[in-house]
Amino acid sequence: MINIPSTFRISFRALKVNKMRSALTMLGIIIGVAAVITMLAVGTGASRKISEQISSIGSNLLIILPGATTSGGVRMVVGAQPTLTISDADAIKKECNAVSDVAPVLNGVAQVVYGHQNWSTGITGTTPSMLIVRDWPLASGRSFADRDVRSATKVCLLGQTVVDGLFGDIDPIGQIIRIKKIPFIVIGVLAKKGQSPQGHDQDDNIYVPVTTAQKKLFGTPFPGMVRIIMVKAKSTEALAPAEKQMNDLLRQRHRIGQKQENDFNVRNLTQMMQVAEQSARVMTLLLGSIASISLLVGGIGIMNIMLVSVTERTREIGIRMSVGAKTWDIRLQFIIEAVTLSLIGGIAGIVLGVSGSKALGILAGWPTIVSPLAVFLSFGFSGLVGVFFGFYPAYKASLFNPIDALRHE
Amino acid sequence: MAIIEAQxxxxxxxxGDIDVNALTxxxxxxxKGEFVGIMGPSGSGKSTFMNILGCLDKPTSGKYLLENIDISDLNRDKLAAIRNKKIGFVFQGFNLLPRMSALENVELPMxxxxxSAKERKENALxxxxxxxxEDRGYHHPNQLSGGQQQRVAIARALVNNAPIIFADEPTGNLDTKTSVEIMKILVDLNTQSNITVILVTHEDNIAAYSRRIIKFLDGSVISDEIR
Incomplete structure (x- = not known):
């Protein structure tokens, strides 16, 4: 059997003789491997971002919106009619056993002033369970309590963006800010949450007790009205039962008859995001497989050059046969040459692919993640391409007749 | 006991449609230990005969025993192994691999x-x-003269201790002085190491180095004389 390391040395030297040709042949593999790595990096980055967003909205989250109502035969848009109240939220919490926490929300936008700084931001009136429903920890200070909700105290929690905009380096805890000219005490700061799936900055927000929002900031057309209710189901399996229980409960509470449509709307955000995540994964696969086609084309380039090389080196093959090279000695030599080409191309492709992904991340602002698995896979794949496309030329060479090969000019 | 026996x-x-009888x-x-010259004009079948004796080709019919092994029904790889162990070739065109040093060319059969690499190097040196x-091991063939290249080829033929050397017009590309040097090496190998040398040539002065001359014409032997 032929000696593998020295064959590698011999192939390396053979490839060095035709530097330009070898480089061009490798180019196919380089582009293929780089394309696979970059495409997978883009795909992985996209799905990672989606799953980050899923966890940022909170797990097992259901959102109840006021529904489309029909008034006088004219259908109104979803959420046009305020129909939900704090007592709906309380009833859900009390009667639906698949639900673990409920947070009613009444929100709006207001100008906020601290000292001579001002900031326009979202104000969300809610209850303390909001932090549990959204899986949102405090960075400092404390949350408001049920007591604050009952007595509509003027306290607030700030998102990080608001803190940065209003306070800079000052510790906001205990400071007084004015929301619509009404003074509020800052009692806590929320941890950074980042962008929502829709691209909103979730940290650009101030949380106040829902009752304070209703009575002092925004006012309501009828007592206790809220815009939406956020619900956390006990588990992922409990999402469907929770939806059903709330549906039944709210139909009963809103006195909706058998044939009437709901005046509310339950949305399962987690499910929607999971669908998005799924499609991102499919896209990753698709991008990867399209890129692998270019790797395959690179392999065909290697086969082409190896066939030329075998013809050019017919005499060398004859000499090797005359001194005792067996079928597999000849085959291995050319296969190893092809593999050397494809592996060097593979390494160069990895370098290009990794730096290309980084550049794409910086220039286009796409979240790209180069996974070690993708690098490993494409490297292994390029080696396989070498073996696969090197085999036919090697096979052809091994079948030469020694005498004809020796006489070949 | 004959080292080579052709029957x-x-x-x-x-x-295509025409059959050419190269050997009839x-x-x-x-x-063992003979120094045989094979002569004949081109087309006489001497090269075909050499290729068969050198296990590079198989006869259409007949029997060929090399050290009592019947070559006629061996497969490619078995023939390759026999060429590796039993036969050294010296060609007219040297047939060295141009990208390898003299030393690596000599190592090739091993x-x-x-x-092992270490043993290969020792034996090649x-x-x-x-x-x-010995001082030209790291030169490449294009850095060597024709005579030196042919000597590298002889070293390659020797290195596996093959009992037979086939020399096909070994001096065809060389000047008279170098030809004499090469023939002297072959004669020394024959007399000192008892290596069987089979020499194909069409030059009388080269054939003169051999002790037995076989002449071919039209695919058969026309004379076989010991001098």
Missing amino acids: EITKVYSL GVSLAIE LYDGI EALKKVGL
Whole structure:
């Protein structure tokens, strides 16, 4: 059997003789491997971002919106009619056993002033369970309590963006800010949450007790009205039962008859995001497989050059046969040459692919993640391409007749 | 005991509809340690006969025994192994690999015999020493003269301790002085190491180095004389 390391040395030297040709042949593999790595990096980055967003909205989250109502035969848009109240939220919490926490929300936008700084931001009136429903920890200070909700105290929690905009380096805890000219005490700061799936900055927000929002900031057309209710189901399996229980409960509470449509709307955000995540994964696969086609084309380039090389080196093959090279000695030599080409191309492709992904991340602002698995896979794949496309030329060479090969000019 | 024994060997090449009889029943025996010259004009079948004796080709019919092994029904790889172990070739055109140093060229047969790198180098250096080229091991063929290249080829033929050397017009590309040097090496190998040398040539002064001359014409032996 032929000696593998020295064959590698011999192939390396053979490839060095035709530097330009070898480089061009490798180019196919380089582009293929780089394309696979970059495409997978883009795909992985996209799905990672989606799953980050899923966890940022909170797990097992259901959102109840006021529904489309029909008034006088004219259908109104979803959420046009305020129909939900704090007592709906309380009833859900009390009667639906698949639900673990409920947070009613009444929100709006207001100008906020601290000292001579001002900031326009979202104000969300809610209850303390909001932090549990959204899986949102405090960075400092404390949350408001049920007591604050009952007595509509003027306290607030700030998102990080608001803190940065209003306070800079000052510790906001205990400071007084004015929301619509009404003074509020800052009692806590929320941890950074980042962008929502829709691209909103979730940290650009101030949380106040829902009752304070209703009575002092925004006012309501009828007592206790809220815009939406956020619900956390006990588990992922409990999402469907929770939806059903709330549906039944709210139909009963809103006195909706058998044939009437709901005046509310339950949305399962987690499910929607999971669908998005799924499609991102499919896209990753698709991008990867399209890129692998270019790797395959690179392999065909290697086969082409190896066939030329075998013809050019017919005499060398004859000499090797005359001194005792067996079928597999000849085959291995050319296969190893092809593999050397494809592996060097593979390494160069990895370098290009990794730096290309980084550049794409910086220039286009796409979240790209180069996974070690993708690098490993494409490297292994390029080696396989070498073996696969090197085999036919090697096979052809091994079948030469020694005498004809020796006489070949 | 004959080292080479050919019995009624024929070789027919089919060129489309026409069959060319390159050899028409050649029988001869060569003893170990002989120095045989094979002569004949081109087309006489001497090259075909050499290729068969060198295990590069198979006869159409007849029997060929090399050290009592019947070559006629061996497969490619078995023939390759026999060429590796039993036969050294010296060609007119040297047939060295241009990208390899002299030393690596000499190592080549051992590479296909599974010999370790260290041993390969030792043996190759020793073989180069036998042909007086121990200081040229790291030169490439294009840095060597024709005579030196042919000596590297002889070293390659020797290195696996093959009992037979086939020399096909070994001096065809060389000047008279160098030809004499090369022939002297072959004669020394024959007399000192008892290697059987089979020499194909059409030059009388080169054939004169051999002790037995076999002449071919039209695919058969026309004379076989010991001098």
